[in-house]
Amino acid sequence: xxxxxxxxxxxxxxxxxxxxxxxxxxxxxxxxxxxxxxxxxxxxxxxxxxxxxxxxxxxxxxxxxxxxxxxxxxxxxxxxxxxxxxxxxxxxxxxxxxxxxxxxxxxxxxxxxxxxxxxxxxxxxxxxxxxxxxxxxxxxxxxxxxxxxxxxxxxxxxxxxxxxxxxxxxxxxxxxxxxxxxxxxxxxxxxxxxxxxxxxxxxxxxxx
Numbered sequence: 001x002x003x004x005x006x007x008x009x010x011x012x013x014x015x016x017x018x019x020x021x022x023x024x025x026x027x028x029x030x031x032x033x034x035x036x037x038x039x040x041x042x043x044x045x046x047x048x049x050x051x052x053x054x055x056x057x058x059x060x061x062x063x064x065x066x067x068x069x070x071x072x073x074x075x076x077x078x079x080x081x082x083x084x085x086x087x088x089x090x091x092x093x094x095x096x097x098x099x100x101x102x103x104x105x106x107x108x109x110x111x112x113x114x115x116x117x118x119x120x121x122x123x124x125x126x127x128x129x130x131x132x133x134x135x136x137x138x139x140x141x142x143x144x145x146x147x148x149x150x151x152x153x154x155x156x157x158x159x160x161x162x163x164x165x166x167x168x169x170x171x172x173x174x175x176x177x178x179x180x181x182x183x184x185x186x187x188x189x190x191x192x193x194x195x196x197x198x199x200x201x202x203x204x205x206x207x208x
Contacts, residue, residue, distance in 0.1 A: 014085040018086050018089045021086060024089065024093070028092075032085075032089060035058045036055060038058075039055060045084055046082040047082065047088060049075065049083065052088060052091065056071060059092065061095040061096060067102070070095060078091075110184070111180050111181055112162075112165070112180060113125065114187040115165075118184075119133050121162060121165070125162040127162075128161055131158050131160065134160075
């Protein structure tokens, strides 16, 4: 005998299970439920594999190629023709986390571009920054009492292209990253380096 399809599933049970499994707010749960029900018109508790992307797109989680690639990768791992509410919540959490990671990487990249331009490079990441300009800025503009070797390391050239510039300050640890953030803030505020490092330290403590 052919089994009858279960209809009008109790979403409240699935909501409670999802709450215990995922770190989602009630607002997020509600938003997911609204989108899922658009495609689960018969109340089966499942959404077709080829409709899940519409659910997540409406939730603003498939708005660039990297997120779409991540979605396809996770969907392939799941290897299911239909996804239930918990699986969709799982996808939501993974894509949201990846989206936050991409946003953080974009912010860091923009800070490096800002600093590179402020010290003599070009907005399109072409050009060079002189080593002497970095040293002068560290000593004079930001009043840093740092061992310059801790930032300049083994670099012995006289100028740095964008990739070398980024690598130099990545290798310099927290001191280097603080310097980049300081220069970036000044560049964005068009302060021409009037924001001193001591001021940045005070601002950083307030933010954190």
